[in-house]
Amino acid sequence: MAKKTVLITGGAGFLGSHLCDRFIARGFKVIAVDNLITGAQRNIVHLSRHKDFKFIRHDISRPLKVAGGVDYVLHFASPASPVDYGNHPIATLQAGAQGTQNALDMARAKKATFLLASTSEVYGDPLVHPQKENYWGNVNPTGPRSVYDEAKRFAEALTFAYHRVHRVNVKIARIFNTYGPRMQIKDGRVVPNFIDQILHKRPLTVYGNGRQTRSFCYVDDLVDGITKLLFSKLRGPVNVGSPREFTILEFARLVKKTYDPHARIVFMPLPKDDPKQRRPDITLARRTLGWQPKVPLEKGIQMTMDWFTRHYDH
Ligand code: UDP
Numbered sequence: 001m002a003k004k005t006v007l008i009t010g011g012a013g014f015l016g017s018h019l020c021d022r023f024i025a026r027g028f029k030v031i032a033v034d035n036l037i038t039g040a041q042r043n044i045v046h047l048s049r050h051k052d053f054k055f056i057r058h059d060i061s062r063p064l065k066v067a068g069g070v071d072y073v074l075h076f077a078s079p080a081s082p083v084d085y086g087n088h089p090i091a092t093l094q095a096g097a098q099g100t101q102n103a104l105d106m107a108r109a110k111k112a113t114f115l116l117a118s119t120s121e122v123y124g125d126p127l128v129h130p131q132k133e134n135y136w137g138n139v140n141p142t143g144p145r146s147v148y149d150e151a152k153r154f155a156e157a158l159t160f161a162y163h164r165v166h167r168v169n170v171k172i173a174r175i176f177n178t179y180g181p182r183m184q185i186k187d188g189r190v191v192p193n194f195i196d197q198i199l200h201k202r203p204l205t206v207y208g209n210g211r212q213t214r215s216f217c218y219v220d221d222l223v224d225g226i227t228k229l230l231f232s233k234l235r236g237p238v239n240v241g242s243p244r245e246f247t248i249l250e251f252a253r254l255v256k257k258t259y260d261p262h263a264r265i266v267f268m269p270l271p272k273d274d275p276k277q278r279r280p281d282i283t284l285a286r287r288t289l290g291w292q293p294k295v296p297l298e299k300g301i302q303m304t305m306d307w308f309t310r311h312y313d314h
Helices: 014-025 082-087 089-096 098-110 146-166 190-199 219-230 248-259 283-289 297-311
Strands: 005-009 029-034 053-057 072-075 113-119 170-175 204-207 213-215 238-240 245-247 265-268
Touching: 005 014, 005 098, 014 029, 014 219, 072 098, 072 219, 082 089, 082 146, 089 098, 089 146, 098 113, 098 146, 113 146, 113 219, 146 170, 170 219, 190 204, 190 248, 190 297, 204 248, 213 248, 219 238, 219 283, 238 283, 245 248, 248 265, 248 297
Parallel strands: 005 029, 005 072, 029 053, 072 113, 113 170, 170 238, 204 265
Antiparallel strands: 213 245
């Protein structure tokens, strides 16, 4: 049987590169598309000689044509950390708007299944807890996070419009905080920040009073959830994330206790519109995909710490 082809936008990014690995391991042909503004070639360099892997350096907010068949289009291209999308606000809006449209046009032209990487940020600073897929969210439309939040909300709307108008087979995953190897150490997110601070013996920086909550999912679990969704009948949107919720201060204390009991915790200003609480209700993913995260936070953080220790020169 001919191999199926999957095209992954953002294929050199954190999640995209793990998806490339998974699809290569499962015997697919993989085309990774990335403009490398926040992705990095080092994330996919180990695949560069693989006969079924191809990298195209391209900004998906401009139209893209590829030769041959494509069976699946996974749209993962976008700056995704608050610091990164704060540094690239217009590129983030473009990745969500024109980028999503170009990826949908590709899926339509190739009669491929399309999967959108959406986000828990569509719920904004949620007034409902935990967040279920039928919650419409509480987003500041002009604040500093709006470039990401509204881009992804627009991307979800466009994805459903392509389904309704052009009958494209679409799927939407709402991805909650995910961590693991290949995050950029300087992307400003809490997991790489704390790891960087531990490795350099600097104080752990907690923003605000640290009572805001997040639920962290290890990247391998996330990739399992995405592949299950892709090959299921479910269209979504579906939450993919960990239901184990921590306050950021609890998380800092856990990192301190595990890696350096002498580490100091310092408090810094809370960024504007930082969501106060976030935890996915994953009933839909559990029931329809038979999916839930397996890797405990302590183990996932250890694997991430090991990776950063090996890959960065301290
Ligand atoms: N945060 C923190 N210290 C840091 C980085 C982040 O306390 O060094 C907090 C941040 O204010 C937020 C949470 O950790 O409440 C998660 O932030 P992150 O940027 O990882 O992801 P977000 O969920 O905000 O997109």
